[in-house]
Amino acid sequence: MKGKEMNLILLGPPGAGKGTQSAALVERFGIPQISTGDMLRAAVKEGSPMGLKAKSCMDSGALVPDDVVIGIVRERLAKEDCANGFILDGFPRTVAQADSLQATLEDLGKELDAVVSLEVDADALVERLTGRRICKGCAKGYHLRFDPPTIAGRCDLCGSELYQRDDDREETIRKRLTVYQEQTSPLIDYYRQKGLLISIDGMRDIGVVQSDIATALRIS
Ligand code: ADP
Ligand code: ADP
Ligand code: ZN
Numbered sequence: 001m002k003g004k005e006m007n008l009i010l011l012g013p014p015g016a017g018k019g020t021q022s023a024a025l026v027e028r029f030g031i032p033q034i035s036t037g038d039m040l041r042a043a044v045k046e047g048s049p050m051g052l053k054a055k056s057c058m059d060s061g062a063l064v065p066d067d068v069v070i071g072i073v074r075e076r077l078a079k080e081d082c083a084n085g086f087i088l089d090g091f092p093r094t095v096a097q098a099d100s101l102q103a104t105l106e107d108l109g110k111e112l113d114a115v116v117s118l119e120v121d122a123d124a125l126v127e128r129l130t131g132r133r134i135c136k137g138c139a140k141g142y143h144l145r146f147d148p149p150t151i152a153g154r155c156d157l158c159g160s161e162l163y164q165r166d167d168d169r170e171e172t173i174r175k176r177l178t179v180y181q182e183q184t185s186p187l188i189d190y191y192r193q194k195g196l197l198i199s200i201d202g203m204r205d206i207g208v209v210q211s212d213i214a215t216a217l218r219i220s
Contacts, residue, residue, distance in 0.1 A: 006031055006085035006217075007110055009092070011187060012118035013180040014173065015125040015132070016202050017209060019141045021118065022089040024210045031085035034076050036069050036093075038139050041165075061167055061175030063093055063183060070100045077104060085113075093184045098191075115191040116213055118202035122177060129173045133162040147206060 006029055010018040022033040040058060043051030050072075054064045073091050076082070092098040105111060120128075131144040133153075137160030142149050149156050167176065191197045198216045202209055 004084060005110065005113070007105070007113045008085070008217075009088045009112065009115040009191070010090075010118065011115055011184075011191070012202060013120065013122075013125055013184070014176045015128040016118035016120045017128075017206070018089045018118060020147070020206055021116075021209060021213060022087045023140065025087050025213070028214065029085065031087060032081050033087045033089055034073065034082075034091065035089040035139075036072060036091040037089075039072055039076070040064060040069075041139075059166060059172075061172040061179060063179060066094055066096045066100070069093075070097060070104075073097075073101065074104045077108060077110070082110075092187060093180075095186055095190060098187055112196055114198050114217060115187075115196045116216070117188055117191075117197055117199050118209070119199060120202040124203060125177060126170065126173055129168045130170060132168050133164055136160045136163055 008025070010022055010025075012018050019033075019035060019037075022035065025031070026033050040051070040054045044055045044058065045051070050068060053068060057064045069091060073088070077086065088101075092101050128143060128146070131146065133142045133144060133149075134140070135142075135155035135158060137155060137158040140155055140157055141147075142155075142162060149162065153162050154160070155162060166172075188197065198213075200209060200212050200216065204212070
């Protein structure tokens with residue numbers, strides 16, 4: 001890594017493990033995770049104007065308009081706690097978002113270090129998303145089979161109840177995977193051309209993916 005900042009993007013389809021691996025990176029490097037999905041869900045829960053605007057898109061599996069997410073990320077990246085780095089999880093998702101991110105980072109005098117691309121087959125994604133459960137309190141993700149909590153239905157970290165996201169049902173999942181193919185997957189080439197892409201086999205166990213990412217980041 002250049003310098004001491006660690007400015008990362010985790011890229012991959014819904015269910016690839018971006019949230020799971022971001023949490024591991026937060027622990028390892030002490031830099032914040034910036035999840036546009038988590039921020040949008042918090043806005044929906046609060047009933048803020050932005051939340052109201054985002055909700056119908058999210059429920060249908062479509063993307064929220066670029067200007068909405070670009071605004072949130074720009075504000076978030078300017079905060080003090082991003083001084084030593086950040087992990088973008090779920091952003092950018094379109095070429096327009098990627099272009100705007102570049103402009104924002106230039107304004108802030110920051111630079112991306114790497115884009116970690118998690119590669120997972122479509123069938124595995126559906127299985128992961130249908131079995132995913134989220135903590136109501138702290139938003140930590142679990143999986144009924146692949147990453148179950150110690151006590152069924154309860155978060156290991158904060159004890160809150162787990163729930164299934166409305167958009168983690170099979171019909172909406174299919175739609176989200178199509179949206180990913182059409183609008184987000186072009187970012188793989190976008191970042192490969194910039195020499196930033198690190199491809200990781202996301203089909204392996206959570207712990208293996210975690211150490212593969214750590215190894216790739218150390219040598220890049
Ligand atoms: P994303 O943030 O990319 O949508 P998540 O990190 O939420 O994905 O993971 C989706 C689901 O798959 C979660 O239930 C998570 O526990 C599970 N999961 C994540 N990584 C793996 C893995 N390597 N193997 C099996 N299940 C995984
Ligand atoms: P997943 O990784 O499982 O697809 P996220 O939590 O990242 O889920 O996103 C959930 C939903 O929030 C998306 O389907 C979309 O409606 C909205 N969303 C999140 N991030 C973005 C983004 N960068 N651009 C547009 N919409 C977004
Ligand atoms: Zn919790």
